[in-house]
Amino acid sequence: MASLRQEFLRRKPVTAMAQETGADTGKGELSRSIGLFQLAAFGIGATIGTGIFIVLTEAVPIGGPAVILSFVLAGAVAGLTAICYAEMASAVPVSGSSYSYAYATLGEGVAMVVAACLLLEYGVSSAAVAVGWSQYLNELLDNLFGVTIPDSLSSAPEQGGVFNLPAVILVVLCSLLLIRGASESAKVNTVMVLIKVGVLVLFIVVGLQGWNSDNLSDFAPFGLTGVTSAAGIIFFSYIGLDAVSTAGEEVRNPRRTLPLAILIALTVVTTLYIAVALVAVAAQPAEDFEGQEAGLAAILEDVTGSTWPATVLAAGAVISIFSVTLVTLYGQTRILFAMGRDGMVPPLFHRLNPRTLTPVPTTIIVAFVVATLAGVLPIDFLAEMTSIGTLVAFLVVSVGVIVLRRTAPDLPRGFRVPLYPLTPILSIAGCIWIIQDLRPRTIYVFFAWAAVALAWYLLYGRRHSELGRPGDAEDVTS
């Protein structure tokens, strides 16, 4: 019988992962076909639009016009973590998420905590995005037909409502598509990205009319703390950049291409975000952001005095946020699938429908939980929980880079971080800096959540771990 310490620290051998995914049979091999431009474009598409439509309303009251600096800070930390993520992904090339990387490098217990973070990064962010969608839908309905869904049915109890019905409906719709085995063609995906970029450019161009330098005069009313606190919320809008990191296997000359692609994507995205933020903070006083629903559309309406630009923006947001919700829900169900296979969650989570080959029970459970969160929790709390989850997951990955360099220096890595150990150390420091300025409530809830995950591990995971089954360990390493 293994001791708790041994169980907590047992790592999934990289060779076992390779066997399971068929990478060593040649079937899992992917041709290196992606170039720099393609990868950067993919990173931009995956990052833009997850949060920018909703974060300003929450971030500006905390940071003032200095949120522009928050974007730079959040972007820099996102870039550093993405580079560390790339090394981990290339060392454990057959697995899909930071949960698996942690399992292979830092042990089962840490992997469970990372999994708890990923439930925030994917599950809770689906809820946050769905609430944002509901705001833009209401704006669109109002502008087009003059009807709005009453507050009681479109906002969380904390904001005076009862239940956010549109957000719940969105989650249910997306889940039905996922159960059916929906997929989106590359073409549709490109169109979605173009819509997102298009409406943001529209916002910048039209919103410039409302430029008033007076609004910028009190630039940083809450000082540096305000900037970092806001960066914590804004980090949410950089989720997706890590998708570039996991593409290492398919990238030509990854050592040069990966960091450059991350840098290019980051520069483009940050520039666009800063332009949006600058136009927004110059258009209205910082206090006006507080509680503003469908923020970007509302600003356009105030600035122009006409409704059409706001309507176009809201329509773009409604369409593109729908696809973002699908993507994050999909990610959540597939991460739980991997955990189910490892025995960290009940086997139900890796059951596939034999006909559609989709994880139907997982999708239903995820839909139920996410819909409930989206229905009753306010967006600022959901966004902050997403940010802290993502930051801690990245923090662990950055630590993992250092640990793995020490424990397995000879492990082949397709990509190594430049300027080691400076890069992972800066990445770790950046994450901690942003985390510690989040609201105390967010941090407490996060610790409670991590404790729940650990308790789950002690009571369930360590006893059901596939790795702990007698005989298996010998099989996979032979």
Add this chain to the structure above:
Amino acid sequence: MTMVVGVSPDRRGTAELDLAAMLARSAADDLILCTIVPSPWPPSPAKVDAEYRAELERIATEALEVARAHIPADIPATTLVRPARSVPAGLLEMAEEHDARVLVVGSSSIGAFGRVALGSVSSWLTEGLEAVVGYGESWEEALEDIKWQDGDVLAVGSSASGPIARVFLGSRASKIVRSSPVPVVVAPRGAAAELAGRAARGETRA
């Protein structure tokens, strides 16, 4: 020449394999046994779903092994797992890529026993076709009237002159197909004529 056989990953039934083996033997064709799995989604090189995809690959490979074992060893057959956005789309892509002249799919399990039922896959594949067989008050009677023998198939030709992807089946033809007690070959006109010719020469009798 090749025939593409859609192998369902749930490994229910072997009718399509029997039919494919019979057709392949009579026409001296190669078989490509193909299982379609959902394609990576969203379409991106990111791979949060790596473990899920590996499992799909495993399930499909296993189904194909079973299917291959069911086909007599002397019939040349290769197996292939293909990711696609939908099963029909994937099968049609396969058929086009390999210049297949026949695409064999199983009948849905929801039909009356002993009758062909078009599942979601097969009805998508076979919309809008023009019928070639049958006399009687109803299609069902007409088909019952025929003295079917072991190894017989019902060949229905499409009026479309396009490639295999352009085969469509209308309400009349779909009634015929549903009433058929034997496997149905739905084919573009050229291929249907060829099959009928072979049948006339007695080649399709196993």
